Amino acid sequence: MPSTEETLQQAWKIHQQGNAAQAEKIYRDVLQHEPNHANAWCYWGIAMHDLRRYAQAVQAYENAIRLQPNFPIAWNNMGNSLRYIGRVADADAAFQHALDQSPQYFNALRNRGTLHAWTGRIDLAFEYYYQAMQLNPHDAELHRNLGVIHLLQGNFREGWKEYRYRWQCAEAIQHRYPQPKWNGESLEGKTILLYAEQGLGDTLHFVRFSEILSKKGARTILHIQPQLLAILQQCKGIGELVPNSLQVETPFDYHCSLIDVADILGIDASNIPSQVPYLFAKPSLISFWANGLQRAIPPSPFRIGLNWQGNPDHQADMFRSFPLKSMECLAELDGVQLISLQKGKGTEQLEHWQGKKIIYCMPEEVDQSSGAFMDTAAILHALDYVVTSDTSLAHLAGGMGIKTCLVLGFTPDWRWLQYRSDSPWYPTLRVFRQTAIGEWNPVLQEVAEFLRGEFAKPRVN
Structure with missing residues (x-):
C-alpha cells in the first residue's frame, strides 16, 4: 500500500497532466484520513484554485499554514487565490509573508507584481517584476507581463519586444509549419496564413490586418475560430x-499570428489603422431585424443596447464585467429604450432589474441560425448607442463603426x-474608466450624463 507522500505525488502527476478534478478527489481522500497533513491541504488548495473555487482554495491554504506556519509555498499560493477574489490587501500581505520566509522566492515576487499590475499600481508591478528579473532573467511569463504593461502605457516598441515572450509560455499554443514565419518580407504574389491566437474579441480586433497585408500584394488565409466564419465572410481583403x-x-508561403502582424508592422500609437467599418452586417439581416424590432418594440426616440457580462472564464472577469444593477441610471434618461444584447451568463440578472424603464430582450434564437454575431451585428444598426463591458461586443461594434460607450475597470486590457x-x-x-476598483x-x-448630452443634440440624418 503506498504511503501518504506517495499517494500525494501520484495525485500531483495526475494534476499536472491537466486533470485537477481527479487529483482533487485523491487529495480530499487523504485529508479525510489525515486532516492534520499540511502538504495535503496545500495540494488541495492548488486543485481548488485550478477549478476556480478560489474561496475554498484560500481556506485550504489557511489550514496548511495553521498546521505549518513556516510554509512560503502556501503563503504564495494563498496570495494568488486572494487576488482572484479581489482581496488585494490580504493578497499583498500573503506575498509578503512568503518573502519574509523565503526572500529569494521568485514566484512570490512575480505574482506580487501581477497583483499590482491587475490593480493599477504599475509602479509596484514594475518594482516586483524587476526584483524577480534579478533571480530569473529569462522567465517567459515575466517578460510577457512586462510587455503587457509597456503596451498599456503606450510604450509599443518595448512592449512588442517583451510581449513576444508569450510564445515561450507554457499555455501558448504553438503553430508549427514547414513554411517560415513571416517577419516582414515582401508579400507581393505570396500567400500568408494568418491565425487567431487568443479570444473572439482579439480576432475581431486584429482581423483588420488581413486587408492591410492584401494591399501589400498578399493572398491571405485566415485560420480562425469556427464561430467567426459567418461574420468575417463580409470582410474585405480575406482570400x-x-x-x-x-x-x-x-x-501558403508564410504564416503569422494576427497579433504578431501588428508587431512586425511596427504599430504604435501614431500609426494604428483605425479605418472603420471593416466588419459588416449582412444587408438582408439588417432589414429583417429592423422590421422585427419595429413590430415587437414600441417606437422610441433613442435605443441603447446593453451588455454587462463578459466571459466568466476570463482570468480578469471580476475586473471587467459589472452588475446590471449599475446600469439603472440609464433608465433615468428621457426618450430612451433599453435593449439587452446580453447572452448566456449575466442574463439571470434581468430578473432582478429595478430600473424605471423595462429592458427589452431579444429572442433566444438570435445568432443561432445565421452564425455567431450575425444577428447581433444587424441589430446594432437599429440602435443609437451601445453600452458594453470589455468583451467581444465592444470589438464588433467598434469594428462596424457603431457609436459605443465602453466601460472599463480600473486597470484595463492593454x-x-x-x-x-x-x-x-x-x-x-x-471610453469610460473606473476611478476605483x-x-x-x-x-x-x-x-x-454623456448620453444625456448626446441625445440633446440636434439629430442629423
Whole structure:
C-alpha cells in the first residue's frame, strides 16, 4: 500500500497532466484520513484554485499554514487565490509573508507584481517584476507581463519586444509549419496564413490586418475560430477562411499570428489603422431585424443596447464585467429604450432589474441560425448607442463603426491604453474608466450624463 507522500505525488502527476478534478478527489481522500497533513491541504488548495473555487482554495491554504506556519509555498499560493477574489490587501500581505520566509522566492515576487499590475499600481508591478528579473532573467511569463504593461502605457516598441515572450509560455499554443514565419518580407504574389491566437474579441480586433497585408500584394488565409466564419465572410481583403478545427489544405508561403502582424508592422500609437467599418452586417439581416424590432418594440426616440457580462472564464472577469444593477441610471434618461444584447451568463440578472424603464430582450434564437454575431451585428444598426463591458461586443461594434460607450475597470486590457477617453483603434468608441476598483456606479453615471448630452443634440440624418 503506498504511503501518504506517495499517494500525494501520484495525485500531483495526475494534476499536472491537466486533470485537477481527479487529483482533487485523491487529495480530499487523504485529508479525510489525515486532516492534520499540511502538504495535503496545500495540494488541495492548488486543485481548488485550478477549478476556480478560489474561496475554498484560500481556506485550504489557511489550514496548511495553521498546521505549518513556516510554509512560503502556501503563503504564495494563498496570495494568488486572494487576488482572484479581489482581496488585494490580504493578497499583498500573503506575498509578503512568503518573502519574509523565503526572500529569494521568485514566484512570490512575480505574482506580487501581477497583483499590482491587475490593480493599477504599475509602479509596484514594475518594482516586483524587476526584483524577480534579478533571480530569473529569462522567465517567459515575466517578460510577457512586462510587455503587457509597456503596451498599456503606450510604450509599443518595448512592449512588442517583451510581449513576444508569450510564445515561450507554457499555455501558448504553438503553430508549427514547414513554411517560415513571416517577419516582414515582401508579400507581393505570396500567400500568408494568418491565425487567431487568443479570444473572439482579439480576432475581431486584429482581423483588420488581413486587408492591410492584401494591399501589400498578399493572398491571405485566415485560420480562425469556427464561430467567426459567418461574420468575417463580409470582410474585405480575406482570400480564404478556414475554421481552426480543421487543418489548412491550401498551400501558403508564410504564416503569422494576427497579433504578431501588428508587431512586425511596427504599430504604435501614431500609426494604428483605425479605418472603420471593416466588419459588416449582412444587408438582408439588417432589414429583417429592423422590421422585427419595429413590430415587437414600441417606437422610441433613442435605443441603447446593453451588455454587462463578459466571459466568466476570463482570468480578469471580476475586473471587467459589472452588475446590471449599475446600469439603472440609464433608465433615468428621457426618450430612451433599453435593449439587452446580453447572452448566456449575466442574463439571470434581468430578473432582478429595478430600473424605471423595462429592458427589452431579444429572442433566444438570435445568432443561432445565421452564425455567431450575425444577428447581433444587424441589430446594432437599429440602435443609437451601445453600452458594453470589455468583451467581444465592444470589438464588433467598434469594428462596424457603431457609436459605443465602453466601460472599463480600473486597470484595463492593454489595447485600451491609459487615461484616454477615446480609442485609437475605434474612432466611434468612447471610453469610460473606473476611478476605483469595484466602483461601477460612478462610471455608469458618467456614461448616463454623456448620453444625456448626446441625445440633446440636434439629430442629423
